Amino acid sequence: MSALLAVFGSRRMAATLLLGFASGLPLALTSGTLQAWMTVEGLDLKTIGFMTLVGQAYVFKFLWSPLLDRYPLPVAGRWLGRRRGWLAGFQLALAATLGAMALFDPKGSLGALAALAVAVAFLSASQDIVFDAWRTDALLPAERGAGAAVNVMGYRLAMLVSGGLALWLADVWLGFRGTYALMAALMLVGVIGTLMAPEPDGVAAAPPRSLAEAVVGPMRAFFGRPWAVAFLVLIVLYKLGDAFAGALSTSFLIRGVGFSAGEVGLVNKTFGLAATIVGALAGGALMARLGLWRSLFAFGVAQMVSNLAYWALAVLPKELTTMTVAVAIENLCGGMGTAAFVALLTALCERRFSATQYALLSALSAVGRVYVGPASGVMVEAMGWPSFYLSTLAIALPGLALLVVMRGPVRRLEFASPANT
The missing domain is CATH 1.20.1250.20 (MFS general substrate transporter like domains)
Structure with missing residues (x-):
């Protein structure tokens, strides 16, 4: 039991939970929740169907993953390291882009909203690349199972927050624009996880x-x-x-x-x-x-x-x-x-x-x-x-x-x- 608590109670597991949450949060905001917003605004099904294409970055993320392996993020990379520098950069960019989505509505500014949704998907897929790499680099062999489990828990909780809970908040309290602003603020949970996460050292630190x-x-x-x-x-x-x-x-x-x-x-x-x-x-x-x-x-x-x-x-x-x-x-x-x-x-x-x-x-x-x-x-x-x-x-x-x-x-x-x- 003490060995199990040592694995699940480590700083790396706490960071994995928060980073898993940050990884799962944007997905519904460019898919199911966005579809619900467009439906409520009265857009036709053909337009809503085409908007499902905004998530293509998740399929093709391997195309730019070598860049994230090779280069650190300028300035942030020198302070936080190669993996954590990119994580913090993508998380802050996601918070800003989700916040920008809250400034528009589907009926009057669909083009701008679609462009921002594409940007969110790209930044989210890029965050996933670096988070998966950090987890691979930082977790010890004995922690791989626990890390996978904690990651799944954080990811699923985030999907519930940005999916079902977001729809409820939009319907009874904040509206969709207010809800997207709240989701933007919640991306800062990922920044906390990044600051908690130890930067991998040794072989993993060498690009x-x-x-x-x-x-x-x-x-x-x-x-x-x-x-x-x-x-x-x-x-x-x-x-x-x-x-x-x-x-x-x-x-x-x-x-x-x-x-x-x-x-x-x-x-x-x-x-x-x-x-x-x-x-x-x-x-x-x-x-x-x-x-x-x-x-x-x-x-x-x-x-x-x-x-x-x-x-x-x-x-x-x-x-x-x-x-x-x-x-x-x-x-x-x-x-x-x-x-x-x-x-x-x-x-x-x-x-x-x-x-x-x-x-x-x-x-x-x-x-x-x-x-x-x-x-x-x-x-x-x-x-x-x-x-x-x-x-x-x-x-x-x-x-x-x-x-x-x-x-x-x-x-x-x-x-x-x-x-x-």
Whole structure:
């Protein structure tokens, strides 16, 4: 217990929590909350649909990640260091840009608001690059699981604040412009986290010697690792079954089972969020005892078997309690799997190139989440909801089988020196 408290109670964990919050805060403000603002202002659906494109920076952030690996931010970099200097710069810029969004409204100044939303997405994606790099550089191997769990908790809490809470504040108290001004002020939480965070030292403090090395070096270093291609395949497959199960979960609960949108929203925003946070924290705590490989395997099996909760919901009589239990089980196990998976991505990054490598690996990990939607719809139409959810167990098996084959390489990551990973 004392060892567990030492891991979760460290200064690095406190900084990770605040930085995770700052990382999650801007996302809804350029997506769901912004869509709600435009809807309330009476904009047409075609315009609202096109505004979803403002978040493309999150997909292509790996393109400018070598610049953040190679160069420190002038002035701030000399004071705070390469990682923390960029973090503080992006956080202050996000606070200013979100504050600027509060000066406009969608009906009268859509162009200006769209440009600012694009800027927020770019700055937010850039902050994510540096935060992921800092976490990779600064956390010790024994802290990777706890760090992943605390990061998930901070990120999810921020999404609740900038999503559900922001909508409530806009509706009953502040209006959307006042709410965006408040969200801008909340970005200063990230600055506090940056000031608390220790700047990585040693190998992590030395940037690539040139921009060419910052671009080519991460690829050369990663593919020089034994089992490099197998690790890439594992990243795609590990949460694939979970991605299929979650791709149409809202449509399943509303159309497949017959719950109202309000019931689904209430359960997902309360029990779902709480279960994800509890699962991530439990996963991080268990990883301190189990190690990386055993955690990946155990949590992978759990997130696969948890898909049976949705199968049961599809075949049992409609009950709100049944939905609550199913959503809680699915999110609990998914949160545990996410904690182990983020720890794997962190362990795979070489500290000198961590910004670029993590950006590339996280983009690859999103392949399943982004592209399973169309396939899920076709499968549901062909086989129905109960058989679809049973099939997601089979989809999860190749990732677990590959993990078994790669037990040795994954276990070697657990004991790698942080200066050499």
